Amino acid sequence: MSELVHPYHRFIRPTVTHSSFCPGCGDGTIAQSILRAIDGLDMDMDDFVFVSGIGCAAWIPSPLFNADVLHTTHGRPIAFAFGIKMGLTEKKVMVVSGDGDLVAIGGNHLIQNARRNIEMVVICSNNGIYGMTGGQAAPTTPMGVKTTTTPYGTFENVFEDISGLVIAAGASFVARWTTGHPRQLTASIKKAIQKKGFAFIEVISQCPVQFGRKMGVGNAVQMLEDYKNRSISIQEAKKLSKEELKGRIVVGELVDLDKPEMVEEVTRMRKKAMGGAEAAVDTGRS
Amino acid sequence: MDEKRVCTGRYFMMGNVACAEGAMAAGCEFAAGYPITPATEVANHLAEKLPQVGGAFFQMEDEISSIAAVIGASWAGKKAMTVTSGPGISLMLENIGFAIGVETPCVIVNVQRGAPSTGMPTIGIQGDMVQAKHGSHGDYEIIALCPSSPQEMFEHTVIAFNYAEKYRTPVFLLSDAFVGHMREEVVIPEADKIKTIYRKIPELGTDPLKLKGFLDENVAPMPIFGKGFKAHVTSSCHDEYGKRNLIDISALDKFVRKLSDKILKHKEEITLVERDYEGAEVVLVSYGGVSRAAAEAVLQARKKGIAAGTLRLITVWPFPGEEIEKMARKAKHVIVLENNLGQIYPYIKAEAAHFSEVSFLPPKLVGEIQDPEDILKKIEEISK
Amino acid sequence: MATLRIYNELCKGAEECGICLYVCKEEVFQPSETMNQKGYRPPVIVNEDQCTQCENCMIFCPDLAIVVSEKKQKKGSQ
Numbered sequence: 001m002s003e004l005v006h007p008y009h010r011f012i013r014p015t016v017t018h019s020s021f022c023p024g025c026g027d028g029t030i031a032q033s034i035l036r037a038i039d040g041l042d043m044d045m046d047d048f049v050f051v052s053g054i055g056c057a058a059w060i061p062s063p064l065f066n067a068d069v070l071h072t073t074h075g076r077p078i079a080f081a082f083g084i085k086m087g088l089t090e091k092k093v094m095v096v097s098g099d100g101d102l103v104a105i106g107g108n109h110l111i112q113n114a115r116r117n118i119e120m121v122v123i124c125s126n127n128g129i130y131g132m133t134g135g136q137a138a139p140t141t142p143m144g145v146k147t148t149t150t151p152y153g154t155f156e157n158v159f160e161d162i163s164g165l166v167i168a169a170g171a172s173f174v175a176r177w178t179t180g181h182p183r184q185l186t187a188s189i190k191k192a193i194q195k196k197g198f199a200f201i202e203v204i205s206q207c208p209v210q211f212g213r214k215m216g217v218g219n220a221v222q223m224l225e226d227y228k229n230r231s232i233s234i235q236e237a238k239k240l241s242k243e244e245l246k247g248r249i250v251v252g253e254l255v256d257l258d259k260p261e262m263v264e265e266v267t268r269m270r271k272k273a274m275g276g277a278e279a280a281v282d283t284g285r286s
Numbered sequence: 287m288d289e290k291r292v293c294t295g296r297y298f299m300m301g302n303v304a305c306a307e308g309a310m311a312a313g314c315e316f317a318a319g320y321p322i323t324p325a326t327e328v329a330n331h332l333a334e335k336l337p338q339v340g341g342a343f344f345q346m347e348d349e350i351s352s353i354a355a356v357i358g359a360s361w362a363g364k365k366a367m368t369v370t371s372g373p374g375i376s377l378m379l380e381n382i383g384f385a386i387g388v389e390t391p392c393v394i395v396n397v398q399r400g401a402p403s404t405g406m407p408t409i410g411i412q413g414d415m416v417q418a419k420h421g422s423h424g425d426y427e428i429i430a431l432c433p434s435s436p437q438e439m440f441e442h443t444v445i446a447f448n449y450a451e452k453y454r455t456p457v458f459l460l461s462d463a464f465v466g467h468m469r470e471e472v473v474i475p476e477a478d479k480i481k482t483i484y485r486k487i488p489e490l491g492t493d494p495l496k497l498k499g500f501l502d503e504n505v506a507p508m509p510i511f512g513k514g515f516k517a518h519v520t521s522s523c524h525d526e527y528g529k530r531n532l533i534d535i536s537a538l539d540k541f542v543r544k545l546s547d548k549i550l551k552h553k554e555e556i557t558l559v560e561r562d563y564e565g566a567e568v569v570l571v572s573y574g575g576v577s578r579a580a581a582e583a584v585l586q587a588r589k590k591g592i593a594a595g596t597l598r599l600i601t602v603w604p605f606p607g608e609e610i611e612k613m614a615r616k617a618k619h620v621i622v623l624e625n626n627l628g629q630i631y632p633y634i635k636a637e638a639a640h641f642s643e644v645s646f647l648p649p650k651l652v653g654e655i656q657d658p659e660d661i662l663k664k665i666e667e668i669s670k
Numbered sequence: 671m672a673t674l675r676i677y678n679e680l681c682k683g684a685e686e687c688g689i690c691l692y693v694c695k696e697e698v699f700q701p702s703e704t705m706n707q708k709g710y711r712p713p714v715i716v717n718e719d720q721c722t723q724c725e726n727c728m729i730f731c732p733d734l735a736i737v738v739s740e741k742k743q744k745k746g747s748q
């Protein structure tokens with residue numbers, strides 16, 4: 001009898017022997033959730049171009065995924081992805097990066113491309129910390145906790161609702177899950193891949209090394225337990241007051257709507273320009 | 287080249303518009319930028335013309351995203367460019383280093399303006415010359431062209447695209463407000479007279495595991511996206527397969543050297559200069575708009591019987607040291623002219639000082655090109 | 671064919687990670703003393719017959735180190 005084979009190992013770059021994450025890191029669960037969505041849609045890795053920034057989460061597709069991968073600079077993956085999508089409109093472009101990358105240093109690219117509603121999937125691994133650089137406070141770090149750059153406790157207000165920001169900016173699909181919800185996460189990633197528009201998924205993800213242990217939340221398992229206890233579905237959350245929702249993680253598909261998508265609008269604009277090409281050849285003016 | 291892209295004819299055209307027409311003729315398909323004086327006309331014109339041939343200009347949220355989008359489009363297989371001025375370049379520098387590191391063809395037009403900081407937007411200076419070479423972190427080589435007229439804004443943009451594609455590297459067009467806003471006769475040749483180059487890509491179907499897509503001094507074929515090459519393109523130190531290596535110093539050494547050697551090995555065929563110093567004792571070395579004043583001053587000097595000549599650097603980077611040396615061996619005096627406080631001067635002096643007297647003549651007022659009269663005076667003084 | 675397989679060399683350790691032990695309701699796994707080449711101690715399968723093939727361990731494992739054989743339904747889960 002043949003040995004059992006992992007169904008997603010075929011999506012892994014052959015030169016990669018193991019993931020780059022610390023033991024128990026939620027980023028690995030996110031990676032598998034993405035691969036399961038691709039498998040579930042019967043798609044091929046060649047249907048995708050993956051783009052990441054800098055940080056632990058940026059190592060989810062790079063070099064792990066056996067596909068075209070652009071591992072860019074800190075904060076900028078969505079901006080690179082914009083150019084890739086405009087050049088390869090028939091491909092699915094997926095950005096995977098961390099909260100610091102996408103929301104702190106790269107926040108404006110997130111906002112502006114959500115507004116443009118350009119078709120791409122953006123997956124944000126939100127571990128509430130700068131993992132890669134050794135546990136510095138991120139905008140997503142809870143107020144008061146000690147980190148390497150806030151030895152007396154963070155004194156800034158926490159960015160509580162990244163997904164809310166992306167909704168306000170105009171994205172057509174937004175969901176939030178935790179790494180304790182890999183099945184739901186996969187279902188949302190599938191929808192995001194199929195969405196004609198900017199699809200953003202925030203994944204609350206455990207960094208047991210720089211967050212969990214240092215802040216007393218515990219190891220990977222304890223962090224998952226904490227997510228389970230604090231999560232509340234968007235449907236349930238709607239029945240509660242702001243006060244009652246304090247400390248809770250609202251999960252679910254928060255927005256799913258149809259609106260003009262940028263790649264299609266550009267195609268429309270080109271048609272208009274080509275129609276008027278004759279009249280516009282004059283170049284003698286500025 | 288596609289005839290629709292080339293508006294053959296004789297025009298009275300602004301330098302910035304000629305640049306956009308050059309991009310069209312070179313096959314540019316994607317442009318991204320952020321509005322800034324004195325570069326905006328290039329963007330405006332591209333926004334009008336590119337969609338007519340199936341391309342587009344995109345106004346991004348800043349210059350960081352502009353160059354990022356250009357690099358992304360280039361990896362998607364498109365000929366791509368961005369256009370800005372000094373403040374925009376300052377924002378782009380990290381990603382320009384990325385483009386160098388992963389060998390991305392693209393054209394960066396810098397219509398330089400009064401600086402530092404916000405400076406004086408409509409005044410042209412040559413203030414960002416060294417920034418182009420050393421602005422991003424780490425050792426690298428860059429190619430930079432310095433047009434001196436609207437005609438060259440057209441021609442050099444075509445060359446810039448060809449160099450970018452041929453050597454898989456960002457190429458700077460270092461213009462300034464003076465040349466960008468100048469209006470002059472521009473002759474655009476027929477489409478079939480314009481040579482265009484497209485990057486090499488690996489043979490379709492190549493086994494991704496065998497594909498060496500990086501770090502070849504002879505320019506590796508570019509494993510562009512969407513073709514099944516499964517390219518791993520990383521800003522981190524990597525080997526010729528694109529495989530990241532963060533522990534082995536010899537990998538870093540190779541990474542740094544190969545990238546630079548790729549340009550240096552082809553320096554001779556990249557370098558463009560204009561030599562007019564046969565028998566000259568005093569040679570003026572300049573580039574860009576300043577060269578126009580230098581040429582005029584030499585004309586006057588020769589009328590007065592002074593053996594003067596010029597050497598114009600068309601490509602300032604990679605620095606054409608050999609050309610400087612060749613000239614300096616023949617000249618007695620070398621006068622360097624730039625519209626700044628002397629940015630390329632130290633480089634020229636380093637090559638020329640063994641063989642001749644080298645001096646720098648700054649503009650009377652930075653932002654105002656040297657008056658040919660003043661240059662002539664200096665020539666006369668020196669050759670006494 | 672077996673119901674479960676652990677890729678011991680991919681696992682980052684029941685002590686450091688241990689997520690599979692946590693998400694398995696049937697206590698199919700147990701920590702073990704045996705080290706892999708990377709110095710981690712992967713769990714061992716002790717109750718394979720208890721496995722309901724819910725795939726929790728496989729789906730949660732951050733290192734693609736566990737595979738559960740398919741139930742009669744379509745491959746993978748939703």
Ligand SMILES: Cc1ncc(C[n+]2csc(CCOP(=O)(O)OP(=O)(O)O)c2C)c(N)n1
Nearest residue numbers: 054055056057074098099100101130131132
């Ligand atoms: C321009 C720049 N600034 C700073 C850094 C250093 N840096 C690398 S990763 C990182 C933070 C990453 O945090 P996040 O995006 O949340 O990813 P995580 O590691 O937590 O997954 C920083 C600041 C960098 N690489 N580039």
Ligand code: SF4
Nearest residue numbers: 021022025056131207
């Ligand atoms: S530092 Fe944290 S986020 Fe980074 S790999 Fe380790 S556990 Fe994951």
Ligand code: SF4
Nearest residue numbers: 681682687688690731
């Ligand atoms: S979840 Fe995976 S990596 Fe973690 S202990 Fe179990 S098998 Fe090992």
Ligand SMILES: [Mg+2]
Nearest residue numbers: 098099100129
């Ligand atoms: Mg983080």
